[in-house]
Amino acid sequence: MATVKLKNIKKTYPNGAVAVRGVDMAIEDGEFVVFVGPSGCGKSTMLRMVAGLENITDGEIEIDDRVINKVSPADRDVAMVFQNYALYPHMTVRGNMAYGLKNRGLPKAEINQKVTDAAKMLRIHDYLDRQPNQLSGGQRQRVAMGRAIVRDPKVFLFDEPLSNLDAKLRVQMRIEIKRLQRRMGVTSIYVTHDQTEAMTLADRLAVINDGRIEQMGAPIELYNNPATLFVASFIGAPQINLIPVQFDGKNLNSGDLQFSGFKDLPENTDLILGIRPDVLEPNNDGQLEMQVDLVEQHGAENLVYGALNGASTTDGYNTEICFKTDQNTQPAIDSVLKLHFDQNHAMVFNKETGERLI
Amino acid sequence: MKRVQFEHSTIPYLFIAPQIIIIAIFFLWPAAQAVHQSFLLEDAFGLSSQFVWFKNYFDTIGDASWRQAAWFTTVFSVLVTFLSLGIALLLAVKANEVIRGARTYRTTLMWAYAIAPPVAGLMGNLMFHPLIGDLYKFLNAIGWDFNHKLDSFDAGFVVVLIAVWKQVSVNFIFFLSGLQGISKAVNEAAMMDCKSPTRRFWTITFPLLAPTTFFLMVINITYAFFETFGIIDTTTGGAPGGSTNTLVYKVFQDGFRGADLGGSSAQSVVLMLIVLALTVIQFRFIERKVHY
Numbered sequence: 001m002a003t004v005k006l007k008n009i010k011k012t013y014p015n016g017a018v019a020v021r022g023v024d025m026a027i028e029d030g031e032f033v034v035f036v037g038p039s040g041c042g043k044s045t046m047l048r049m050v051a052g053l054e055n056i057t058d059g060e061i062e063i064d065d066r067v068i069n070k071v072s073p074a075d076r077d078v079a080m081v082f083q084n085y086a087l088y089p090h091m092t093v094r095g096n097m098a099y100g101l102k103n104r105g106l107p108k109a110e111i112n113q114k115v116t117d118a119a120k121m122l123r124i125h126d127y128l129d130r131q132p133n134q135l136s137g138g139q140r141q142r143v144a145m146g147r148a149i150v151r152d153p154k155v156f157l158f159d160e161p162l163s164n165l166d167a168k169l170r171v172q173m174r175i176e177i178k179r180l181q182r183r184m185g186v187t188s189i190y191v192t193h194d195q196t197e198a199m200t201l202a203d204r205l206a207v208i209n210d211g212r213i214e215q216m217g218a219p220i221e222l223y224n225n226p227a228t229l230f231v232a233s234f235i236g237a238p239q240i241n242l243i244p245v246q247f248d249g250k251n252l253n254s255g256d257l258q259f260s261g262f263k264d265l266p267e268n269t270d271l272i273l274g275i276r277p278d279v280l281e282p283n284n285d286g287q288l289e290m291q292v293d294l295v296e297q298h299g300a301e302n303l304v305y306g307a308l309n310g311a312s313t314t315d316g317y318n319t320e321i322c323f324k325t326d327q328n329t330q331p332a333i334d335s336v337l338k339l340h341f342d343q344n345h346a347m348v349f350n351k352e353t354g355e356r357l358i
Numbered sequence: 359m360k361r362v363q364f365e366h367s368t369i370p371y372l373f374i375a376p377q378i379i380i381i382a383i384f385f386l387w388p389a390a391q392a393v394h395q396s397f398l399l400e401d402a403f404g405l406s407s408q409f410v411w412f413k414n415y416f417d418t419i420g421d422a423s424w425r426q427a428a429w430f431t432t433v434f435s436v437l438v439t440f441l442s443l444g445i446a447l448l449l450a451v452k453a454n455e456v457i458r459g460a461r462t463y464r465t466t467l468m469w470a471y472a473i474a475p476p477v478a479g480l481m482g483n484l485m486f487h488p489l490i491g492d493l494y495k496f497l498n499a500i501g502w503d504f505n506h507k508l509d510s511f512d513a514g515f516v517v518v519l520i521a522v523w524k525q526v527s528v529n530f531i532f533f534l535s536g537l538q539g540i541s542k543a544v545n546e547a548a549m550m551d552c553k554s555p556t557r558r559f560w561t562i563t564f565p566l567l568a569p570t571t572f573f574l575m576v577i578n579i580t581y582a583f584f585e586t587f588g589i590i591d592t593t594t595g596g597a598p599g600g601s602t603n604t605l606v607y608k609v610f611q612d613g614f615r616g617a618d619l620g621g622s623s624a625q626s627v628v629l630m631l632i633v634l635a636l637t638v639i640q641f642r643f644i645e646r647k648v649h650y
Contacts, residue, residue, distance in 0.1 A: 014457075053546050073546075074553035086543035090565045099561070100551035147547075 002064040002077075002154035002187050003029050004050065009059035011045050011211075019045040021211035022059070027204075030185040032178070036198035036234070037208035044159060046208070047191045051080050051157050063154055074103070079148035080157040084164060085140045087132040087147075093119075094128040097146045111150075118149045121180070138169045145177070149184070156181070156188040162197065174200060195235055199223070207231045229354035232274050232347060238303055241280070241321050243273045244314035244351065252348070255312035259287055261343040262358065270314070270351035275341050277303065280323035282331070283340035290321050290339055292331045302327055309336070314351075389630065395623035404617075414624035424625065427603040434518060434604060435582035442522045443574055446529030447567075451559070453530075454537045464534065470527040475585055479592030482520040486593075506594065510601030513594045517602050520593065521586045528581075529574050536570035537563070568648045576640055583633060605629045 004027040011020035019042040027033050035043035048054040050061055052073030060067050068076050079100075087096050094115055101111045119125040122142040132140055141161065148156055158177070162170045178201055181188050192198050198205055199219040206216040207230070215227040219235075226232035232240050245252040247265040252258070252273055265271065280288070289309040296303040301324055308321040323339060331337055348358040396414050398407040418424050449467055456463050473481075485493040486506055497504035506512040540563065548562045564571075587606050590596065596603040596611060603611070609629065613622030 051546075051550065053549065072553055073550045076550075078550070080547070080550055082543045082547060084541070084543055086541065086547040088544060088548070088562060090568075099548075103552040103554075103557065147551075151551075 003027060003062075004155055004187060004189070005060075005062040005065075006046070006050075007060040007062070009046070009049060009061060010057045011042070011049060011054065012057045019211055020049070020057075023208075023211075023213055025206065025213065025216065027187060027189065030187055032181050032188045032190065032201060032203045034190045034192060034198045034202035034205050035208050036192055036195060036205060037214075038234070039193055041208045042211040043191045043193075043208045047080075047157055047159055047189055050076075050155070050189060051078055052076050076155075077151075077153050078155040078157055079151040079153040080159060081141075081144045081148050081161040083160040085132070085144040087140060087143055089132055092129050092131055093124060093135070093143050093146075096132065096143055097150050100147065100151050114150045114152070115146075118146045121149070122146050137165055138173065141165060141169075141173060145180070149180075154187065156186050158188065158190040158192075160192055161190075163192070163194070170197075177201065195237060199235070205235075207234055209234075226347070227356055229272055229274070229349040229351075229356070232349065232356070236276060238277050238322050238324070240347075241275045241277060241308075241323075242317055243275070243308065243311055243319075243321075244317045245271050245273045245348075247271060254310075256310035257288070259343065259346075262348065265348060265357055266350075271357070272317070272349040272351050274347040274349060276345070277322045277324040279341050279345040280321075280339045281341075282323075282325070282329065282337050284338050286338035286340035288321065288339040288341070290323075290337050292333055292335050292337060295330055295333070297327065297330075300327055301325065302330060304329075304331055304337075306337075392623045392626050392630075395619055396627050398620050398623075400619055404619075407620075410620070414620045415628070417621060418624045418628060423600050423603070424605075424608065426600065427605050427608045430514070430602060431583065431604045431606075434514070434521075434586070435579055437518050438521045438525065438582040438586070439575060439578040441518070442525035442529055442578060443571065445522065446526045446574075447533050447571075449526070450530050450533035450537055451563070453534060467530050468527050470524060471531065473524060475521075475524060475588035476592045478520050478524040479589040482516060482589070482593050486516050508598055510598055513598055513602045517586070517590055517593055520589050521582065524589065525578060525581055529578065532570050532574055533567065536567045540566050572640075572645060572648045575644070576637070579636060579640075580633070583629075605632075 004025075006023050006025040008022050008024055009020060010018075010022050012018050021042075023046060025033075035046060037043045045054055049056050052068070052071065056069050060069055062068065063076060063078070088099065091099065097115045097118060098111050101114065106114075115128070116125065119128055122145055124139060124142045124146060127135060127139060127143075132143065135143065141164075144161065161177075162173050165173060174197055177190075190197075190201055192201075202219050204216060205219045205222050207214040207222065209230050214234075215222055215231045222231055222235050226235060229242075233242065243254050243257075245254040245259070246269070247253075247262065247267050249267055251260050252262050252265075252271070254273070259273065290304075290306040291309060292304055292306040294305040296305070303322055303324055305320065305322045308319040311319045313319055321339070346358070347356060349356050397409055397411060399410045399413065400407040453460070453464055453467060470478075485491050488494055488505070488507070494504060504512050506516045544562065544566075545558075548558050552558045552561065583604070584606050586604065587610070590602060590604060590607050591610075594602040596607055600608075605625065606629065609622045609626045612618045612625065616622070
């Protein structure tokens with residue numbers, strides 16, 4: 001159990017590519033922090049710097065107030081779960097889990113005890129003498145977790161550990177990881193590009209974009225109050241609806257559309273109006289008009305997709321719109337619907353800077 | 359295992375026919391000839407021959423010079439195999455760690471692969487030439503009374519050196535590709551589990567290279583037994599006093615230089631049996647320890 005501090009860390013690769021552009025972060029003892037972002041945003045690099053698998057170009061990383069920049073990966077007291085499990089193919093499950101302990105010179109009896117305990121916790125004790133290639137993907141994932149758990153490290157590092165699993169198993173393991181982490185209370189950093197995983201696992205979520213932290217906070221805080229256009233569009237599935245607008249002092253305008261009830265916005269500036277799909281509801285007095293072209297039935301809820309009528313088109317923003325509704329509401333394809341939203345739940349961003357204005 | 363079913367059973371045989379024909383003409387038929395010859399004793403002019411049962415075999419095994427060649431072959435094969443595997447593995451591990459200029463480095467190390475054994479032997483001849491050979495001069499300069507024309511240890515040293523040098527690049531290629539086949543994440547996981555690079559090598563890298571090593575060991579033993587013929591023929595020619603005769607070279611010498619076809623056939627049959635036994639041992643006992 002430990003705290004982890006990243007102090008203005010930077011990473012530049014020898015070929016000149018900049019992966020991390022100065023990140024500050026303090027992770028508290030026992031906290032589950034998730035780094036989420038699109039591929040290539042630097043989230044994995046940050047994790048690997050904490051693990052010691054990547055040199056730190058600049059800045060400092062501290063675990064429990066000890067600077068670990070120059071400490072070898074094996075001495076950092078961190079354990080990592082890799083995306084493709086990275087099990088040692090020539091060792092049994094037991095061998096895989098015991099390897100790190102053996103190299104640290106623990107007595108045999110203690111190693112056996114720890115391996116057995118961890119295996120029971122993960123329900124892999126029946127496979128202890130099998131080789132990794134005799135296991136299914138989910139079982140391998142558990143072994144990889146087991147290998148981290150037996151080490152009893154200060155920090156768990158997860159590098160997209162669930163992305164090789166099928167959808168059902170992924171949800172199962174997600175829940176299990178969360179429970180395990182709660183129970184063990186080990187400080188954890190988890191990297192993923194899957195925003196559902198990020199939302200559900202994190203105590204605190206860091207949205208990373210282009211080597212910087214875009215915003216960090218509790219998942220629901222990020223969902224409800226995104227600080228930037230990027231966070232708003234990255235967090236939330238289905239994605240937030242974005243409509244390019246301009247403010248004329250009284251209303252927000254987009255093509256033939258007009259939205260009233262907004263104030264204190266810059267005029268003659270390209271703005272983006274963001275409305276979450278669950279904020280929209282069909283209503284004959286609605287401010288928006290959509291032509292339905294697809295209804296996705298998810299069971300308890302339906303997602304209705306279609307074209308937004310009347311909005312202006314700008315580069316990068318199509319005029320597609322989506323809203324979420326219950327399973328009984330199923331508009332006909334090609335029907336035209338009026339949609340209403342409460343402007344208190346709408347967000348306005350500066351298109352250029354991505355900054356949130358309302 | 360998925361099986362492909364052909365409608366006509368002749369088609370698969372047609373596919374393997376070229377290979378079977380090659381094996382039959384260049385291996386089975388000569389082997390049968392050798393076995394047949396090994397039971398015959400020919401007169402000096404090759405005009406008549408007589409069936410002598412196992413006399414040629416008893417002569418072969420009873421011959422001190424054959425046993426000397428067998429002993430030299432054993433020592434030679436063990437040295438060549440272990441040295442060329444060891445050096446190649448070391449070079450491959452080091453080359454695998456190089457990031458800058460990796461390609462140049464690797465290409466340079468692979469170069470010697472393209473050299474035929476007799477050419478390697480000729481180059482060795484020049485380097486160890488008593489008048490112009492730099493290595494010859496160097497070894498004498500550092501106080502070693504080196505003369506491979508007279509001293510059998512020195513002659514052995516020369517052929518082992520050349521045979522190893524020639525083989526290292528082949529092994530290097532396989533080891534390097536074996537190393538690159540080890541997943542990066544596995545190496546990283548090991549880095550977090552084990553601090554000592556040496557220990558990591560012996561507990562992770564080496565076991566994962568075992569299939570490559572095993573394959574190379576089989577190849578290298580075969581190389582030391584047979585392919586080094588060209589090196590021995592161009593350098594020592596078995597001299598001094600037959601002390602650098604390998605079994606293969608002796609078969610050639612007795613058969614084609616000594617015109618003792620029966621005797622050399624018997625020798626080659628014995629050699630065939632030795633190699634067969636070695637191969638069986640390798641696959642039965644060592645391969646078990648290999649994890650694929």
